[in-house]
Amino acid sequence: VIVHKGEHRHFMAKEIHEQPKVVEQTLTQYIDCRKATIRLPKNVDLDFRKIDRVSITACGTAFYAGMIARYWFERYAGLPVELDIASEFRYRDVPFGAGNLAIFVSQSGETADTLASLEFAASHGQRVLSVVNVQTSTMARASQIVLPTLAGPEIGVASTKAFTCQLATLACIAIAAGRDRGVLHAEDERSLVRALGDIPRHMMRALELEPKIRQLARKISPARDALFIGRGTNYPLALEGALKLKEITYIHAEGYAAGELKHGPIALVDKDLPVIVIAPHDATFEKTMSNMQEVIARGGRIILLTDQRGAGLAADGAWSVLELPDMPQIVTPLVFAVPLQLLAYHTAVVRGTDVDQPRNLAKSVTVE
Numbered sequence: 001v002i003v004h005k006g007e008h009r010h011f012m013a014k015e016i017h018e019q020p021k022v023v024e025q026t027l028t029q030y031i032d033c034r035k036a037t038i039r040l041p042k043n044v045d046l047d048f049r050k051i052d053r054v055s056i057t058a059c060g061t062a063f064y065a066g067m068i069a070r071y072w073f074e075r076y077a078g079l080p081v082e083l084d085i086a087s088e089f090r091y092r093d094v095p096f097g098a099g100n101l102a103i104f105v106s107q108s109g110e111t112a113d114t115l116a117s118l119e120f121a122a123s124h125g126q127r128v129l130s131v132v133n134v135q136t137s138t139m140a141r142a143s144q145i146v147l148p149t150l151a152g153p154e155i156g157v158a159s160t161k162a163f164t165c166q167l168a169t170l171a172c173i174a175i176a177a178g179r180d181r182g183v184l185h186a187e188d189e190r191s192l193v194r195a196l197g198d199i200p201r202h203m204m205r206a207l208e209l210e211p212k213i214r215q216l217a218r219k220i221s222p223a224r225d226a227l228f229i230g231r232g233t234n235y236p237l238a239l240e241g242a243l244k245l246k247e248i249t250y251i252h253a254e255g256y257a258a259g260e261l262k263h264g265p266i267a268l269v270d271k272d273l274p275v276i277v278i279a280p281h282d283a284t285f286e287k288t289m290s291n292m293q294e295v296i297a298r299g300g301r302i303i304l305l306t307d308q309r310g311a312g313l314a315a316d317g318a319w320s321v322l323e324l325p326d327m328p329q330i331v332t333p334l335v336f337a338v339p340l341q342l343l344a345y346h347t348a349v350v351r352g353t354d355v356d357q358p359r360n361l362a363k364s365v366t367v368e
């Protein structure tokens, strides 16, 4: 398959902009739009009532998708989740239980450590489910259950659209699990599914922030370090935002749980440190705002990524505010990922780095 950049300067830009479309494609596979219910493909033989635990294993960006899904499996399905980086999981002495569902997440389906972990779990009699973007991949072939993401070929080394499609798929699995286990009622399922259906529309709005982000990128491009903070699902998103920035701009970036700021990273705060605060208006909003104030009081430069309600409530003092529309909590990770990707992308463009082929990185890591 030959893939072109079209009107875009880089594959990464093209792939960021494709997200409303490919997330919709991916969701269409798992949603019955008319009934607003989750409908996993017929060949998926999975009884969530027999599952009492989930493990999720992956590398890189796919790992952060899994980390967000942990919150969903707990919240919507009441399932405990064991989460691990593939290069750790495979060497641990994991006590495999009978009722465990082992989920592996991978864009390429070829990452050596994830594949080895999958084979390790399968050899211990685990139910193996993979969420992969390449349906002909080794991982897909080695799995009992495959739930594909329909992101299409992803060329940029830094993963973008594969990530949001992984999230869309994992959200559907978590909702199906919650329904089948009796944790979610029919009306809960319908409202969650309707919320998922609105993601493409919200993503279009997120893409409209691009001119503002392009300007902001100029302001943060001289930075040596950057910090990303958030709570709940915004915490793994902070890790992903930091990963995107460091991968393609070479600015050292760290993601942190906002509540952990005071246990270390606050020591780094000065006027040269951009701190990206990811805080839609949710149950932890006030707490994150007080973390933000701690940074402001120490002269840190805040970039606040929030929604309309959050922007209305946040005190002044931020360097810049990126505002998205209000939306249900389940969709925020997918939509808030977009401005983070754009921020990394435009900062890389300002710095003149090789966006699609960053130094020392590979698209698919087939060595251990």
Ligand code: G6P
Binding pocket: 059, 060, 061, 062, 105, 106, 107, 108, 109, 110, 111, 114, 157, 158, 159, 361, 362, 363, 364, 365
């Ligand atoms: C590499 C890529 C990342 C990707 C990771 C996992 O490090 O540069 O973008 O997230 O591998 O790849 P996978 O294909 O398993 O999702």
